Amino acid sequence: MKDIHTFNRIAPEGLQLLNNEEFVLNEGYDPDAIILRSKDLHTMAFNDSLLAIARAGAGVNNIPVEACSENGIVVFNTPGANANAVKELVLAALVMSARPIYQGLRWVEHMEGDNLPEIVEANKKQFAGTELAGKRLAVIGLGAIGSLVANDAYHLNMDVIGYDPYVSVETAWNMSSRVKKANSLQEVLRDADYVTVHVPVNNHTEGLVNADFLHQMKPGAVLLNFSRDGIIVRDDILTALNNGRLDKYVADFADEAFVRHPKALIFPHLGASTDEAEVNCAIMAVKTLKYFLETGNILRSVNFPTIDIPQQSPLRITIVNRNVPNMVGQISAILAKHFVNIDNILNRSRGNYAYTIIDIPLLEDSLLQEILEDMSKIEGVLKARVINRREM
Numbered sequence: 001m002k003d004i005h006t007f008n009r010i011a012p013e014g015l016q017l018l019n020n021e022e023f024v025l026n027e028g029y030d031p032d033a034i035i036l037r038s039k040d041l042h043t044m045a046f047n048d049s050l051l052a053i054a055r056a057g058a059g060v061n062n063i064p065v066e067a068c069s070e071n072g073i074v075v076f077n078t079p080g081a082n083a084n085a086v087k088e089l090v091l092a093a094l095v096m097s098a099r100p101i102y103q104g105l106r107w108v109e110h111m112e113g114d115n116l117p118e119i120v121e122a123n124k125k126q127f128a129g130t131e132l133a134g135k136r137l138a139v140i141g142l143g144a145i146g147s148l149v150a151n152d153a154y155h156l157n158m159d160v161i162g163y164d165p166y167v168s169v170e171t172a173w174n175m176s177s178r179v180k181k182a183n184s185l186q187e188v189l190r191d192a193d194y195v196t197v198h199v200p201v202n203n204h205t206e207g208l209v210n211a212d213f214l215h216q217m218k219p220g221a222v223l224l225n226f227s228r229d230g231i232i233v234r235d236d237i238l239t240a241l242n243n244g245r246l247d248k249y250v251a252d253f254a255d256e257a258f259v260r261h262p263k264a265l266i267f268p269h270l271g272a273s274t275d276e277a278e279v280n281c282a283i284m285a286v287k288t289l290k291y292f293l294e295t296g297n298i299l300r301s302v303n304f305p306t307i308d309i310p311q312q313s314p315l316r317i318t319i320v321n322r323n324v325p326n327m328v329g330q331i332s333a334i335l336a337k338h339f340v341n342i343d344n345i346l347n348r349s350r351g352n353y354a355y356t357i358i359d360i361p362l363l364e365d366s367l368l369q370e371i372l373e374d375m376s377k378i379e380g381v382l383k384a385r386v387i388n389r390r391e392m
């Protein structure tokens with residue numbers, strides 16, 4: 001039995017894929033795996049038996065990924081599973097930035113009386129806006145969300161330019177050839193009336209939107225942030241809003257500094273909050289996690305390499321180790337010492353870490369335990385476990 005702990009509301013369509021014979025939900029204190037959305041795990045102490053954390057969503061900045069790697073915990077996310085939901089909200093935000101819809105709705109709510117139609121017609125001019133067609137939109141980060149936003153904004157007749165120095169081949173294939181490609185931040189920002197950012201927050205992008213970034217924007221442009229609050233320097237945005245350099249700041253992240261600011265439009269982190277996205281994320285997170293727990297294969301991890309080989313032997317040993325010389329040599333030497341034949345072995349690395357799968361014939365439990373203990377003692381082995389195909 002594997003014990004899965006959940007945080008936040010995970011759609012039942014996903015959780016029901018965890019059958020009762022193999023998995024229990026939220027029962028023990030030492031889970032084998034965690035499924036969560038935005039719950040912050042940075043202060044959580046990890047139990048030794050924790051094998052994996054699956055983020056039902058895209059951003060993993062709520063998970064201490066480096067600490068997980070150090071503890072041999074594989075972290076997964078659900079790439080693209082909520083991208084359409086975010087794209088639709090960004091399109092709504094674009095329209096809401098061009099036309100004072102929100103202000104108009106709030107105004108009409110407080111009107112009353114039989115002559116309402118006349119009052120509305122006489123006063124509606126204060127809520128006139130502008131159109132998106134013909135305006136330039138800069139999209140920074142052309143991943144799952146940014147590429148959808150860029151393609152659809154083009155169909156709104158916007159002049160779309162994108163910037164992503166690490167764009168994936170898959171995205172490149174999906175992008176409309178009408179979306180212009182910028183080679184630098186300076187180029188993408190220079191003439192844009194609207195700038196929308198869709199990058200993950202990490203050591204390279206934290207504070208990306210700073211005074212220098214804002215200075216490169218066209219005066220009076222609108223900035224949309226449906227990425228993370230960590231990508232902006234709050235005080236620099238406030239200065240730009242107050243001195244008129246920035247016309248509006250539209251964001252999906254609540255911050256006391258902006259919620260009542262007359263030039264800010266703040267959404268309560270609703271990007272992925274649609275029925276469809278919640279179901280998509282839950283199903284992808286559960287399937288990814290279940291596959292890892294049952295087979296040891298890794299798909300969609302943010303800290304370990306992709307590795308996917310069929311298990312043909314009864315026993316599979318999986319080892320999370322540091323990416324240092326002679327790991328495979330030491331691991332195989334332990335098997336050789338016990339005269340255990342290796343049916344299949346694969347080692348893949350990613351940065352400072354690596355993952356090794358070894359398929360072997362059936363062994364006595366006591367011998368298997370001894371081998372696993374020996375392997376766990378190798379300097380640089382962070383976690384080792386056995387998958388018995390007959391038990392799965």
Ligand SMILES: NC(=O)c1ccc[n+]([C@@H]2O[C@H](COP(=O)([O-])OP(=O)(O)OC[C@H]3O[C@@H](n4cnc5c(N)ncnc54)[C@H](O)[C@@H]3O)[C@@H](O)[C@H]2O)c1
Nearest residue numbers: 058059141142143144145164166199200226227252271272
């Ligand atoms: N508001 C929400 O509810 C919501 C929902 C989903 C995702 N997000 C946020 O949006 C981010 C992006 O999501 P996604 O699904 O598109 O992820 P993704 O991984 O598919 O795309 C991110 C893209 O950013 C690019 N990138 C990275 N650093 C860059 C840089 N310095 N300059 C330009 N491009 C850069 C990458 O190459 C990649 O193509 C997530 O990490 C998350 O923080 C927010």
Ligand SMILES: O=C(O)[C@H](O)COP(=O)(O)O
Nearest residue numbers: 037038057058059272273
């Ligand atoms: O990174 C994400 O996927 C989003 O920010 C969604 O977060 P949520 O699952 O808490 O809505």
